[in-house]
Amino acid sequence: DAGVIQSPRHEVTEMGQEVTLRCKPISGHNSLFWYRQTMMRGLELLIYFNNNVPIDDSGMPEDRFSAKMPNASFSTLKIQPSEPRDSAVYFCASSLAQGDEKLFFGSGTQLSVL
Amino acid sequence: DQQVKQNSPSLSVQEGRISILNCDYTNSMFDYFLWYKKYPAEGPTFLISISSIKDKNEDGRFTVFLNKSAKHLSLHIVPSQPGDSAVYFCAASGLGSQGNLIFGKGTKLSVKP
Numbered sequence: 001d002a003g004v005i006q007s008p009r010h011e012v013t014e015m016g017q018e019v020t021l022r023c024k025p026i027s028g029h030n031s032l033f034w035y036r037q038t039m040m041r042g043l044e045l046l047i048y049f050n051n052n053v054p055i056d057d058s059g060m061p062e063d064r065f066s067a068k069m070p071n072a073s074f075s076t077l078k079i080q081p082s083e084p085r086d087s088a089v090y091f092c093a094s095s096l097a098q099g100d101e102k103l104f105f106g107s108g109t110q111l112s113v114l
Numbered sequence: 115d116q117q118v119k120q121n122s123p124s125l126s127v128q129e130g131r132i133s134i135l136n137c138d139y140t141n142s143m144f145d146y147f148l149w150y151k152k153y154p155a156e157g158p159t160f161l162i163s164i165s166s167i168k169d170k171n172e173d174g175r176f177t178v179f180l181n182k183s184a185k186h187l188s189l190h191i192v193p194s195q196p197g198d199s200a201v202y203f204c205a206a207s208g209l210g211s212q213g214n215l216i217f218g219k220g221t222k223l224s225v226k227p
Contacts, residue, residue, distance in 0.1 A: 105157025
């Protein structure tokens with residue numbers, strides 16, 4: 001298996017622009033997680049899905065952030081409008097089932113908002 | 115308030131010696147603990163875990179120790195190798211967390227040849 005695939009690897013955008021990050025989980029995994037890593041806060045959970053349904057979005061910082069999982073093999077994290085403080089590495093991860101703590105992470109998207 | 119703390123941002127060890135990475139937690143509901151390893155430009159990868167019913171789990175050169183009364187766990191790497199140089203994240207989950215892991219901020223380990 002190719003593992004969790006994220007795109008793009010790097011994104012540079014200007015403040016106010018819309019940003020869309022994409023994730024393909026490992027086939028057969030039922031849970032999908034979006035994390036954000038910053039120097040100040042480390043790895044924070046933004047939202048997670050189980051069987052394509054959002055279970056907990058309490059980590060989403062503001063209404064500017066939204067996430068969707070239209071099917072078992074694809075998820076997006078959208079920021080609209082983006083701000084410089086959104087600059088971070090965004091990781092997608094998947095696991096076999098809800099409650100399975102062994103997560104498989106993608107390589108991340110390095111987002112820079114100028 | 116951080117529920118999982120890794121107080122040492124970095125650690126430098128000589129090749130062949132023991133590396134000890136520490137992690138403290140505050141939530142007594144945590145019952146499962148994991149260590150992840152992260153190389154630059156890659157995502158974290160699972161390394162080893164321990165359930166709260168145990169106080170030690172060993173996998174090759176890696177051993178995790180759990181002290182529930184102190185709310186402390188540690189990862190021992192013996193012997194350390196240059197390829198172990200990475201950032202190590204401690205993570206915890208608890209009853210009802212549904213797999214939601216709380217991560218520490220990580221410790222950067224450098225193993226010098």
